[in-house]
Amino acid sequence: MSIFDPLGIATPVTIQAKRIIQDTWRSGIDWDTPLEAPEADAWSRWLEDVRRLAKIKVPRCYMKLSHARGIQLHTFVDASSTAYAAVTYWRVEDEDGNIHVSLIIGKGKVAPLKVISIPRLELQAAVLGCRLTQTVVDEHQFKPTSRYYWTDSRTVLTWIRNGPRVYKPFVAHRVAEIAEHTKTKEWRWIPTKMNVADDATRDVPHDFDSNHRWYRGPDFLYMSEENWPQEEVTDVNVTDEERVHxxxxxxxxxxxxxxxxxxxxxxxxxxxxxxxxxxxxxxxxxxxxxxxxxxxxxxxxxxxxxxxxxxxxxxxQYPVHQVEIHTAERTVHGRSMGASEHTLNSRPLTHVSTAPEDENPLTPNHFLLGGPSRVPLPGAFTDTDIDGRKIWRTSQRLADMFWSRWIKEYLPDLQHRRTPRATNGALQLGDLVFIADGTLPRNTWPRGIIVATYPGPDGEIRAVDVRTNRGVLRRPTKKLVIIATGGNETTKREP
Known part of the structure; x- marks a missing residue:
């Protein structure tokens, strides 16, 4: 025997099996241990209820939905200390004014093992009904002209009407979800005795058959709206879910x-x-x-x-804002000067090799820090980052400005100023060079060896190919600074 009920048509019966399994788990017995008397008796009664399900017949099609003059969607929600449930119905008025009610879908869940208050479980049921209704609307071609949500909890109605900002996170999050998919005026109060969702939160009704209200819908849906339940105005007590101000x-x-x-x-x-x-x-x-x-x-x-x-x-004693300004100024200048000092001290002092297996050349940082620079590459900064409240970004931008001027103004002075037709300072194959590239991150010194030259019509070399660790790059000679010549790599070229 098995039960296949994806639409929750038999939820008042199937929810009982979930409750039995939860009670059995809570008792802590082993897998091979026979059930105790309460669970065993409940299991026997549930098997009898399942056998009676075979006699229940439900119409396969919705009544008069294709020829409806008005279509309403009604959702009922309820909760108890052990379970909470939701069920939805079509209420259709045909061309002759007759009312037809059809069950669409139902769903029930057992209450968590952790004890939760009844108002919170009622709110969980409201969220379940909201999600169930949204699924019905999305999956049907016919759209309702109006929607109604029914609950017997005045506390939940108060939460929904007040909005999520007034309450603690548990209630606020769920009320916010309800407010996202429903309107406040769509929620209505109903007495507990008239709430059909109550049948899925307690024991299976004794008269649970095809004519039960779970399948037909509540009696008031067959009446005009003037005869529907009306909410009684009463005072709602404090629920301890309100935020404390x-x-x-x-x-x-x-x-x-x-x-x-x-x-x-x-x-x-x-x-x-x-x-x-x-x-x-x-x-x-x-x-x-x-x-x-x-x-x-x-x-x-x-x-x-x-x-x-x-x-x-x-x-x-300086005012607070004055002390903050002085501290920020000292911090910015200190960090920017430190970054500039690091840039100067990272310049190589010895011959630079392009072979990846060779060690790094000596720099002033080796003597000051005991090794090469361990500062990670900085990010990208613009003039908009010069803001006193962003001290670190301000110092980084000032360091970038120093690096830019270093590349454009000082580094080109390291290369030879040659007169036209002069042969003394011409670049040669095998020369080791620095590449002056202002677009690279700060403290980045790309170096390589010249592998090809491209003289112009006048015999002057104005472009060369430089082999670096990342490949061969073609660069103009004005962007290169000679480190050593091809004839003698250990001898620096005289200016």
């Missing part, structure tokens, strides 16, 4: 600080003056919070180190 009487003091309305004859002047007062109060509050934080740090340092108070007594 602490106040310190700021509202009363703020009201005293606002301008007196009777002293103004112009509405525009009153609004502008009020805006100025509020702006001043906001700035004063921010300044006060900063000063309080500074005093807290000062008191903490004084308590932790007795000599701190002695060493800091009598020093000039």
């Amino acid at each position: 602490l106040t310190t009487g700021v509202g009363a003091r703020l009201k005293e600080a606002l301008p007196v309305v009777t002293r103004f004859s112009s509405w525009i002047r009153l609004m502008r003056t009020t805006a100025r007062v509020l702006q001043f109060i906001d700035r004063l509050r921010t300044r006060t919070q900063r000063c309080a934080a500074l005093r807290k740090r000062t008191r903490k340092n004084a308590d932790a180190d007795p000599t701190w108070r002695k060493n800091n007594t009598g020093r000039r």
